[in-house]
Amino acid sequence: MTLAAPARPDWIADPAARRHRLESGSLWIRPSVGPDAAGDAAGAAAGDGPPPSLDELCGFAARRNPRRGFLFVSRILGRYAPARPAPLDDALARLAARLPADLPGPVLFVGVAAAGVAIGQRCWARFLDRTGRPDSVFVATSRHRFEAPLAYAFDEPHSHAPRHRMYRPLDAIARRRFAEARSVVVVDDEVTTGRTFAGFVAAHHRACPAARHFVHAVLTDWTTAPLDAAAPPGCTVRLVALARGRYHFERDPGFAPRMPDVTGDADPRWHPLTPGRARFGHLAPAALGDRPLPAVEPGARVLVLGAGEFQYPALLLAERYAGQGVDAWFQCTTRAPVLVGGPIDSVMTFDDPWGEGIPNFLYNVRPGQFDRVFVCHESDACAPPRALVDALGAEVLAFGDGAPLTASGR
Numbered sequence: 001m002t003l004a005a006p007a008r009p010d011w012i013a014d015p016a017a018r019r020h021r022l023e024s025g026s027l028w029i030r031p032s033v034g035p036d037a038a039g040d041a042a043g044a045a046a047g048d049g050p051p052p053s054l055d056e057l058c059g060f061a062a063r064r065n066p067r068r069g070f071l072f073v074s075r076i077l078g079r080y081a082p083a084r085p086a087p088l089d090d091a092l093a094r095l096a097a098r099l100p101a102d103l104p105g106p107v108l109f110v111g112v113a114a115a116g117v118a119i120g121q122r123c124w125a126r127f128l129d130r131t132g133r134p135d136s137v138f139v140a141t142s143r144h145r146f147e148a149p150l151a152y153a154f155d156e157p158h159s160h161a162p163r164h165r166m167y168r169p170l171d172a173i174a175r176r177r178f179a180e181a182r183s184v185v186v187v188d189d190e191v192t193t194g195r196t197f198a199g200f201v202a203a204h205h206r207a208c209p210a211a212r213h214f215v216h217a218v219l220t221d222w223t224t225a226p227l228d229a230a231a232p233p234g235c236t237v238r239l240v241a242l243a244r245g246r247y248h249f250e251r252d253p254g255f256a257p258r259m260p261d262v263t264g265d266a267d268p269r270w271h272p273l274t275p276g277r278a279r280f281g282h283l284a285p286a287a288l289g290d291r292p293l294p295a296v297e298p299g300a301r302v303l304v305l306g307a308g309e310f311q312y313p314a315l316l317l318a319e320r321y322a323g324q325g326v327d328a329w330f331q332c333t334t335r336a337p338v339l340v341g342g343p344i345d346s347v348m349t350f351d352d353p354w355g356e357g358i359p360n361f362l363y364n365v366r367p368g369q370f371d372r373v374f375v376c377h378e379s380d381a382c383a384p385p386r387a388l389v390d391a392l393g394a395e396v397l398a399f400g401d402g403a404p405l406t407a408s409g410r
Contacts, residue, residue, distance in 0.1 A: 006250070012030075022061065022341065029054075029245055031055075051091075052076070052243065053243060054243045056076075057091075058075060058219075060072065061341060063336075063339070064258070064338060065259050069249065070247075072222070073342070078315070078330040080363045081331070082303055082364065083329065083330055083331065084322070085329075089122060091242055092123045093126045095123055096124075096217075098240040101131045103213060104213055106136065106137065107184075107185065108139065108184045109139075110140070110200075113279075113309050114309050114334060115188060116187045116189060118306070121282070121286065123185075123187045124285065137174045137281055137283060138278065138281070139169060139282075141165060141166050142164070142166075142279040143164065143165070151167060151207050152207040153166065153203065154200050167279055167280055171281055179210070183212070183213040184211050185217055186214065186216050190218050190219060191227075191241075193223065194225070194227045218239070220245065221241035222244075222245055222246065261358060263358070278312065293320065296321055300326055301371045302329065302373070303369075303372075303373045303374070303392075304318040304328065305331055305332065305373065306376050307376065307378070307385065308334070308353075310378050310399070311332045313376050314330055317374065331362070334361055347362070347363050348391060349361055353386075373393065373394035373395070374396075375397065378398075
C-alpha cells in the first residue's frame with residue numbers, strides 16, 4: 001500500500017521558503033519567528049551581536065533511515081562536521097540565558113543522547129554561571145545497557161536507535177536531587193514533533209512524581225503544535241530555542257534505504273561502573289583541571305574527537321587548545337547513518353569500540369585534513385576505534401576514573 005503524501009502547507013508559497021532536493025525526497029524549509037519574545041531578548045543579551053539565524057545553525061541531508069528521510073545537520077554541534085568550540089559555547093550561553101533563573105528546585109538537567117550529551121552539560125554549566133544555583137544535578141540518557149539501577153526508559157520513535165535509558169545517579173546526593181527535582185530541563189539539538197520529549201516527560205513523571213515543571217531547551221525548534229498537550233496533570237511545559245522554522249517533507253516513492261542495525265542493544269559488559277560519567281550523574285560541571293595534555297604548536301590545525309556518548313571532555317580539550325592559539329576543532333563519532341550529499345561530503349565507517357557489533361561513523365573528516373587528531377575515549381568502557389585511529393593517524397587520549405589524561409602514540 002502506498003501512503004498518500006502529506007498535504008503541502010500554505011507557507012510553501014512564501015518567498016522565504018526554500019526547497020532542498022535530497023536523495024530521499026524534497027524538504028521545504030522556512031524560518032519563522034517564535035512566540036518567546038522575552039526569551040529572545042534574554043538570549044540576545046547573553047552574547048555579542050544578534051543570535052544565530054536558522055541558516056547559520058543548520059543545513060539539510062538525507063538519513064539512511066526508512067522512518068525519517070531527512071536530517072537537520074547542525075553547523076555548530078560537532079556531530080556531523082567539525083566545529084570550532086567558541087560558536088557552540090556562545091550559542092549555549094544564549095540558550096541558557098532563556099531559562100528562568102527561578103525554576104523551582106531541585107533542578108535536574110538532562111542531556112538527550114547522543115546529540116544532547118555535551119551541549120546539555122555546557123548549557124547546565126552556563127545556567128549555573130548565571131544563577132549560582134546550589135540545588136541542581138545533571139544526567140545524560142544513554143543507549144547503552146549497564147548493570148546499573150535503571151530509573152526508566154523511553155523511546156525516540158523516528159531514531160536509528162529508538163531506546164533511551166535513564167540510570168539513577170550513583171552518588172547519594174545526586175540521586176536524591178534526581179528523585180526530588182521539581183524542575184527538569186531537557187537539552188537537545190532540535191525538536192520536530194515533540195513525541196520524544198512527551199515520552200520522556202511521561203516516563204520521568206511516573207518514576208519521579210515530584211517533577212512539576214518541564215523545559216525543553218533546543219538549538220532549533222521545528223514544532224507546529226504546543227508541547228504541553230500531553231503533559232501530566234498539574235505539570236507545566238515550556239519550550240525555549242535559539243531559532244525556529246517550519247519544514248515539510250515529501251518522500252520520493254522509490255526511496256527505500258537499507259538502514260544498518262545500530263540499535264546496539266547488547267548485554268551489559270562494562271565493569272565496574274564509573275562515577276563521574278554523565279550517564280551516572282554530575283553534581284558540578286566536569287573540568288579537565290590540571291591534567292597533563294600533549295603539547296601542540298600554536299596555529300596547528302587540530303581535531304579533538306569524542307567517542308560516541310563520551311563527548312564533553314573532547315569539547316573541553318578543544319577549548320583548552322583554542323585558548324593556547326591552536327586552530328582547534330571538536331567533533332564526535334556517531335552511530336547515526338546518513339547519506340553523502342549536501343552538507344555531508346564524506347563518511348568513514350568503522351566497527352564500534354564498545355563490543356556491540358554495530359557500525360559507527362565519522363562525517364566530513366578526511367585523512368590529512370588536520371595536522372593532529374586526538375580521539376578521546378573512556379578507558380574503562382571501550383577500546384579506541386582502531387580502524388579510525390589508523391586511518392587518521394590519530395593519538396588516543398584515555399580518560400580513566402580519577403587518573404590523569406594519558407596519550408598513546410599514533
